[in-house]
Amino acid sequence: MGVYCSEGMNSKKWTKIGVPSCWELQGFGNYNYGFDYKTDKKTHDEHGLYKHEFSVPKEWKSKDVKIVFEGVMTDTEVKINGKPAGEIHQGSFYEFKYDISKLLKYGEQNLLEIKVNKVSSNTSINFAERNADFWIFGGIYRPVYLKVSPQKNI
Template sequence: MKRRFILFLCLISMFSLLKAQQTEKLYLSGTGNDKTVNWDFFVTGGMNANKWTNIPVPSNWELQGFGKYNYGFDKDTLRGKEQGLYKYKFVVPAGWKNKKINIVFEGSMTDTEVKINGKLAGAVHQGSFYVFKYDISKLLKSGENLLEVKVSKHSDNKSVNEAERKADFWIFGGIFRPVYLEALPKVHIERVQIDAKADGLFEVNVLTTTGADKVAIQLYDKDGAAYGERIEAG
């Protein structure tokens, strides 16, 4: 039982390592409130509205002197429902040619529209506390690219507002978590699902991109030695 559990943990580590080795990241924002990157910014209402300036990303715009402060229990007529417009220019590494490239947002309050070089990256994302991403491979060009983001402080989705905008806390807007590009091989593992049983056995489901002929799995023990036979599925 103990050995099976160790192997189970090693399998998780193996897939984590595989993902880390094959995925490259390029941060467009900073990585936290103590390490930010300035983007061009325009807010449509409240403090310092209706003029282009800049703002550190990630952050909430109210804490940077923009928009309107509101509490979750304020009447709807008092609520600031401003939008924030962001612009940022970036260059994709030359080594990322022929790879799948996603733009990843770890958190944005709340409805978020993303454009790359003037074209929509996908449907508007709704909800502040969820990681979301778009495949922007076909929207990129060599040299400089333009990222434009429109963030609405209040959602067009009533259920999102009920869950996130009406509560016992201050209401904030903005890109408040990091934004980055991730590059992956055209054929790669999208997701690994492990269904562990109480007896130490487990089932592994691997979701790959289109074009993968087969997936090979090798178990390793805690010392890094191969255990059992290599398994191939296709």
């Protein structure tokens, strides 16, 4: 993974960052502490854009290919080659995945695009995940990988 874009003066400029990592640790966004999201929501209203080019072997065309995210804070929209991989994922603390088998170009370059919102559009998620005594970070903070399986598997 590795390219990130934010709003502001350099909004058209892409910067390489490490993944997994929170964008605050890479010099982007604002540091926010748990309870302050209620009084200082403006600094929480951040989103980051990621993109990554990758290729997959032609031999994978007969397989199930899933992209797995072990942890992203908070709402996550994923596109493969400009097409949505699935519904926007909401929540920060559990793994989620999409079957991207039909979206891939096998033996060619593919484009992964990810938009991450630090604050969820679901108020119950914000209440559950933000109303606490810990730092609130944004970004892809756990590994992302492709899981390849036979089409018939358990």
